[in-house]
Amino acid sequence: MKVYLDNTASTPLLPEVIDAMKNAMENLYANPSSVHYHGRMSKVVIENARKTIASNLNCVPSEIIFTSGGTEANNMAIYGCIYDLGVQNVITSKIEHHAILHTLEHFEQKGLIKIHFVELNEKGQINLDSLEKHLIDFPNALVTLMYANNEISNRLPIRKVSKLCRKYDALFHSDMVQSIGHYHIDLQNIDIDFASSSGHKFHAPKGIGFIYINSKKVKIDALIHGGGQERNMRGGTENIYGIAGLAKAFEIAHEKMDEDMTYIADLKQYMIQQIIENFDNVSFIGESANTGLYTVLSVNFPKAMFDDMLLMNLDIEGVSASSGSACTSGALKGSHVIKELKIPAENQVIRFSFSKLNTKSDINFCINVLKKLQKNKG
Ligand SMILES: Cc1ncc(COP(=O)(O)O)c(C=O)c1O
Structure with a gap:
């Protein structure tokens, strides 16, 4: 055994997800950017997937950008904050995923940012006073803290963190890779600028995920440039099979x-x-x-x-x-x-x-x- x-x-992939992907593989062969009938068939599946995700997370579809997964979504948020929003200080914790920590270290080594770590208690919980102190010391910082930790399961008091970020005009990103698809998340109830998600954590395939970008608060450029896909936010022909699987897994996750x-x-x-x-x-x-x-x-x-x-x-x-x-x-x-x-x-x-x-x-x-x-x- x-x-x-x-x-x-x-x-593992759910059978319904495999069916949705198989159907896409057999029938959705046209490039979603082509304007003919076959292209439009592919495009509709992508836009419906975006709508399904947005309606469950209570945001607008254009705020969801498909990526290759959580790592790319995290990179996109950090890159955008540094290059487009002028962030020079980043407040985070030492128990974030490497998709955050190694990305931040890369930019620190290039001399573009300084990283500041919040204090943790013996259970790995964030000390909110230490976060507030960093927010006072480093105005206009980016705060990136994961909603749920993939190793020790800790869940962030996200609304308290978000309120502190707003009080001190900081940007707030959360790696929600272990939470989206597992909890009901209402993005109108959490004041946040960016959130990352990955399909393979909730029975969708590997290599597909998305970033949420709060259009009322922030505007960043693409991380990957190319064609005008994803409303110019992510170049490259869309991973339509992945997106079809992601949408089905997301739908099932929320229904059940x-x-x-x-x-x-x-x-x-x-x-x-x-x-x-x-x-x-x-x-x-x-x-x-x-x-x-x-x-x-x-x-x-x-x-x-x-x-x-x-x-x-x-x-x-x-x-x-x-x-x-x-x-x-x-x-x-x-x-x-x-x-x-x-x-x-x-x-x-x-x-x-x-x-x-x-x-x-x-x-x-x-x-x-x-x-x-x-x-x-x-
Ligand atoms: C918390 C967290 N963030 C990011 C990632 C990376 O996501 P992906 O594998 O989709 O790049 C993972 C996956 O292990 C994760 O658990």
């Missing part, structure tokens, strides 16, 4: 959101309970055992409980999980997020992440594997 508990890294949320949260609760019953001295990282993302459980296993390389041994036994974000675990390098939380280096932190395709029997299988791998069972 093989069990997939790494849904924060990527989710409350039901799926309850189901997944119950699975996670079951896993927590099983871990507590079967293993001593285990703790849960960040907000993952309570107020955090309902899809993520980050577990801190004490040093003596397992042999080294727990993640690899789980894999050998049929459980796919992660020791941090996907890219760092692939390189078998410690996670920068876990490092910030000052967890003893010899402890083994494993992130289990769930989707609606998981079942209780997946959890039972994983718990049995963990029991088998446990040393000194007494």
Whole structure:
């Protein structure tokens, strides 16, 4: 048996999404920029996808620009703030995704910006006083803070952050890659300039996502120049198959959101309970055992409980999980997020992440594997 508990890294495609993409592959072969009948058929699918997304997020369709995913959306927001909006100071946290941190480091190395990190407590939660202090010290900054953390599940008090940003005239971007498609988000209720999303985190394909740009507040230029696609905001023939899949996954996510949320949260609760019953001295990282993302459980296993390389041994036994974000675990390098939380280096932190395709029997299988791998069972 093989069990997939790494849904924060990527989710499987839903059958309905595969059907929508297959239909697009078979029928939507024309270039959406062509003005003839076939071209218009392709264009309609893109514009309908934009409308579906905009109506669920409560924004206008022209505020949604399709990108190749979360990384490009994050780059686009940061690039636009620096080159078009004159940002010289960026306030962020040390536990953002590398799609933010490495992009900011790149621009800092070029001498274009200075990065300022907000203080975090031992759970990785943002200290709002520290944010306010930075906002006072660095007027007209960009604040970029993720809505939900992909490794430790923490959720940002986004409306409080947004109010602080407005009080000090800062721009506000949020990496919502782990939240869009998982929560009801009303963009009229959060005063924000930019938000990033990625399809493969909610059962759409990899390589497609979007950025929201608040047209009432900001105007930036394209990151990728070329043809006039995406209202001149992103050159290049559109990824129509990806967009068709994204729209279908988005639609399903919103139709079934409350039901799926309850189901997944119950699975996670079951896993927590099983871990507590079967293993001593285990703790849960960040907000993952309570107020955090309902899809993520980050577990801190004490040093003596397992042999080294727990993640690899789980894999050998049929459980796919992660020791941090996907890219760092692939390189078998410690996670920068876990490092910030000052967890003893010899402890083994494993992130289990769930989707609606998981079942209780997946959890039972994983718990049995963990029991088998446990040393000194007494
Ligand atoms: C919080 C967060 N931001 C950004 C990304 C990057 O998104 P994409 O893979 O679509 O480029 C990820 C994916 O791991 C993520 O979890």
